[in-house]
Amino acid sequence: MAIGQEKNILLDQQEKKVREQLSRIQHKIIVMSGKGGVGKSTVSVNLAVGLSLQDFMVGLLDVDLHGPNIPKMLGVRRERLPRRPDGRLGAISYSPNLKFLSIEPLLPKEDAAVIWRGPLKISAIKQFIGDIDWGKLDYLIIDxxxxxxxxxxxxAKTIPDAYAIVVTTPQEVSLIDVQKSINFCRKVKMRILGLVENMxxxxxxxxGKELDIFKRGGGERLAEEMGIRxxxxxPVDPxxxxxxxxxxxxxxxYPESITAQAFEELVRNVVAATEEMWREVEEGRYMRVAVPVSGTNLAKDPLATDLFAVYDIEAGKVRVKDVVRRPEDQDLEAFLKEQVATHLLALDLSPEWKERLETARIRVVLGGAPDMGPDTLVQDFLSGILK
Ligand SMILES: Nc1ncnc2c1ncn2[C@@H]1O[C@H](COP(=O)(O)OP(=O)(O)OP(=O)(O)O)[C@@H](O)[C@H]1O
Ligand SMILES: [Mg+2]
Structure with a gap:
């Protein structure tokens, strides 16, 4: 077998393991920010612990390959990864329903400097997700x-259905900073769960009382302006x-403290927001529509084309449009699933394929004309001309 071919098979196996793993995790949330030091790790850890205290099964993954600090924050250091009977490695248990993983236990020395190049980082993160047995989880929080x-x-690429939480602080409640994170999410088509204002x-x-010495409340206004939750x-709490x-x-x-209560409210809001995001899809308030294209027009056969226009639609309006190429070896269903598409709009599709996609909870809507562009088809669909 040629080396290139062997490598491809290994990659396929890796992708398969990642997909299997992810299918057992209900909600995946990445905690991010435009600027450093705003409290992403603090929010991630308290959110994960808070969710686990609500009896959810939770995983916490530290993808900060340069400065992992989750183990320190959880008070668990230098612990080895448990090996499962089938030989796979598991994440480290913090409590019966919270597991975590960071690069730290895998390093030879606690302070060993890690120099990662892009491709290495990517494969390390994929291994974190694919090779480690996380079991069945309600939430995976990614710091x-x-x-x-x-x-x-x-x-975003490995976990296409991950949601993002954007963390900011009053000092940094700068439009540009949060906007940067939002733009990133839109570009990679990651749905935003909402904004957290820390400190x-x-x-x-x-x-132990709360003093209002810094300006606050900017986060709430900002979220409203940006159209996110x-x-x-x-609060800032020593x-x-x-x-x-x-x-x-x-x-x-400090479960009685104002700060712990604020984290508990955050936990409740996150649970409510994930449920709401799910309902938005169920009720059609949020859609991700894929349209097979050929040049500037609709493709005649969705199974034969590899180009798709993909639209993110919220409240009946197109928010983002993107053109995505389907890999040669990926079938239509696998591709649409990876795109987290909720709908396929196309000129035509065989009844067998239609049924197959509908079973996978992807709605198929057929219509349009060969000389039509995908934007027009989507507009027709949104205005109800297409059923
Ligand atoms: N609400 C808060 N009150 C007081 N201190 C806080 C609060 N949130 C975070 N901190 C402190 O601020 C510092 C930075 O927080 P943290 O490490 O969580 O930020 P981060 O966004 O993960 O940073 P990085 O960008 O380096 O990953 C830590 O020392 C943390 O203890
Ligand atoms: Mg951090």
Whole structure:
């Protein structure tokens, strides 16, 4: 067998493992921000612990390959990954329903500097997801490094149905910063769960009350302007730092504190938002429509074409349009699933294929004319001309 061919088979197996793993995880959420140090890791850890305290099965994945700090925040360091009876490695248990994984236990020394190049980072992240047995999970929370680089991009590409939580702070509630994260999400077609404003308001270390010495509330306004959900605000609390350093997240260490309550509200809002996102799809308020194209017109045969115009539609309006090429070895169903498409609009499709896609919960709507462009077909569909 040629080396190239062998490599391809290995890659296919890897992709298959990743897909199998992901199919057992209901909600995948990546926590991101445009700027560093705004509290992504703090939010990720408290959110994961908070969800696990609500009896959800939760996984927490640290994809920050340069400065992993989840193990420290959870107070679990230098633990080896458990090996399953079938030989696969599992994530590390923090509690019966919270598992986590970061690169740290895999490193020879705690402070070993990791120098990763792009392709290596991508395969490491794919291994984190594909090779590790996470079991069945309700939520997988992914703590990303700041910015819109390789790591969030790999997550978005590897986990096409991941949602994003964008974290910001009052100091950084700058339109440009949040806009950057939002633009990134739109570009990679990752749906945004909402915005979190961290370090908003100050908890007095002496009296434990909340003081309003910094301006706050900007996050809520910003979310409204951007048309995304506001998930909550977390005050500045010195105990958050102490709790993080001591390896016990604030939500569990100081359950009575205003800060823990703020995290609990965040947990409730995240649960409600994921359910709402699901309903949006069920009720057609959110759609991702794929249209097979050939040049500027509709393709005659969706099975024979490899080009698709893909539209993200919210509340009856097209938000993003993209043109995506289907890999040669991927069939139509696998491609549409990977695109997380909810609809296929096409000129024609065999009844067998129509049924196959409908079984996979992808609605098929047929219509249009060969000299029509995909935009017109989508507009006809939205205005109800096409049924
Ligand atoms: N609400 C808060 N109150 C007080 N301190 C906080 C709060 N949130 C985060 N911190 C502290 O701010 C620092 C940065 O937080 P964290 O590491 O969570 O940010 P990050 O966005 O993950 O950073 P990076 O971009 O480097 O990954 C930590 O020392 C953390 O303890
Ligand atoms: Mg971090």
């Amino acid at each position: 990303a490094p700041p910015g819109t680089g390789d790591e969030p991009l790999t997550v 908003s308001g100050f908890i007095c270390p002496h009296c 506001f998930l909550g605000r977390i 105990r958050v730092v102490a709790a993080g350093d001591a390896g016990k997240p604030a939500i569990a260490a």
